[in-house]
Amino acid sequence: VQPERHPLLVIKELKELIPLLIKEPGIRHKGLDSLEILEQEMLEPQPRYAILLGMIANLKSIPEIKLPLQELQRLLQSYLSPALQ
Numbered sequence: 799v800q801p802e803r804h805p806l807l808v809i810k811e812l813k814e815l816i817p818l819l820i821k822e823p824g825i826r827h828k829g830l831d832s833l834e835i836l837e838q839e840m841l842e843p844q845p846r847y848a849i850l851l852g853m854i855a856n857l858k859s860i861p862e863i864k865l866p867l868q869e870l871q872r873l874l875q876s877y878l879s880p881a882l883q
Contacts, residue, residue: 805836805870805877808866809837809840809870812866812867812870813833815863815866816829816833820860820862828859832853839853847878857870
């Protein structure tokens, strides 16, 4: 069993993947912007779940990153739990 990866590591990988996978500048820009905001939020002592949820929603509209995004969502569950209560 592999140890859980940190969400910031997956965000970094996604930031490298998007320019390779997405040719359309608007979509690429939206994806990279959303990841940048996610990354900043994850560096906060108390990441705000509304921001996390919003950026995940933005990223879900990009089918090319579906699989790594699913991993990121799973890793963010503990940060997103207040939204589920």
